[in-house]
Amino acid sequence: MEDLVSETALIKLSRLVALRRELDAVANNVANVETTGFKAKRVRFQEYLAPVERAEITSKPERPVSLVAADAGFTDFSKGAPQVTGSPLDVAIDGDAFFVVQTPAGERYTRNGAFTLDSAGRLVTMAGDPVLTTTGPLALSPQEGEARIGADGVISTRQGPRGRLRLVRFEAPQNLQAHGGNLFRSDQPPRELAAGSVRLFQGALEKSNVQATLEMSRLVEINRAYQLVSSLLKEDGDLDELKRLAEF
Structure with missing residues (x-):
């Protein structure tokens, strides 16, 4: 069970980091909705398989863990009104x-x-x-x-x-x-x-090409998802597990 919790903790943490990057991008878009000529920033998500080598993380070192990552993102150069x-x-x-x-x-x-x-x-x-x-x-x-x-x-x-x-x-x-x-x-x-x-x-x-209504709705959705994953980490005791692994 401890091994399973460790893998779950890593998956949740990767999701949390990706959500934070998207949250920062959307918040920046909202802040620049009135900035002349501003172009909205977007974040891409991709799945990657992370090989796990430590016995403390999993009892099957050869099995990769499926994680989510947000890359450097890109700029939406569509024309503003x-x-x-x-x-x-x-x-x-x-x-x-x-x-x-x-x-x-x-x-x-x-x-x-x-x-x-x-x-x-x-x-x-x-x-x-x-x-x-x-x-x-x-x-x-x-x-x-x-x-x-x-x-x-x-x-x-x-x-x-x-x-x-x-x-x-x-x-x-x-x-x-x-x-x-x-x-x-x-x-x-x-x-x-x-x-x-x-x-x-x-x-x-x-004008800025940021669509304020859509970005505000997205901001609320990301905040909710971020809070949910954070609470799951705390409730399942995964934060303590991650701290233990970081000290290893």
């Missing part, structure tokens, strides 16, 4: 592309087109990072008047065209790594997009 803001420096992308932002850590990529001008007249994100055009950062003077951003990404003022927003695409966006709420980084160079490859909308933003 557009939101009209009327701000001339807000831009939404209609298509598969990312804006390029220059940060102290290097180039980062985002779907968040909420831009503004800093005290030096540079086009920047709300965090103050320069937004890149095809020729680098762009600075506008107050005398140029209000900027207009065309569907092709060309930025124009009373002085005429002043630059074109740099837009890029990734062949495998699932390999992008999150860097903050709505920024991503890549170990591979992106593909530069020509004018007209995607369409931009001035005066609009792409």
Whole structure:
């Protein structure tokens, strides 16, 4: 019976760890439901057979234990709903592309087109990072008047065209790594997009693609499952067994 309890404890513990990872991912999604351009994080689950070698865990060392694991997860890059803001420096992308932002850590990529001008007249994100055009950062003077951003990404003022927003695409966006709420980084160079490859909308933003109602329901379900497995571990005395094994 002691051997059986040990195997059961390991199975429950693996489930608990997987649930915790999913709970963290869903909670992060809910926290960013209002973050412009945010992409929901998902967790994959997979079964794996863990060989058990200690006699204290099982009397049959050759028999593997079936456990559940949550892998590193992935980002859902489906498009969020557009939101009209009327701000001339807000831009939404209609298509598969990312804006390029220059940060102290290097180039980062985002779907968040909420831009503004800093005290030096540079086009920047709300965090103050320069937004890149095809020729680098762009600075506008107050005398140029209000900027207009065309569907092709060309930025124009009373002085005429002043630059074109740099837009890029990734062949495998699932390999992008999150860097903050709505920024991503890549170990591979992106593909530069020509004018007209995607369409931009001035005066609009792409909202988070998190579906709040579904995520909140999932959050409740995961919490219940987590509490259930935790209580089973305590009731069956498996926590004491796991502590004993950890000290072995």
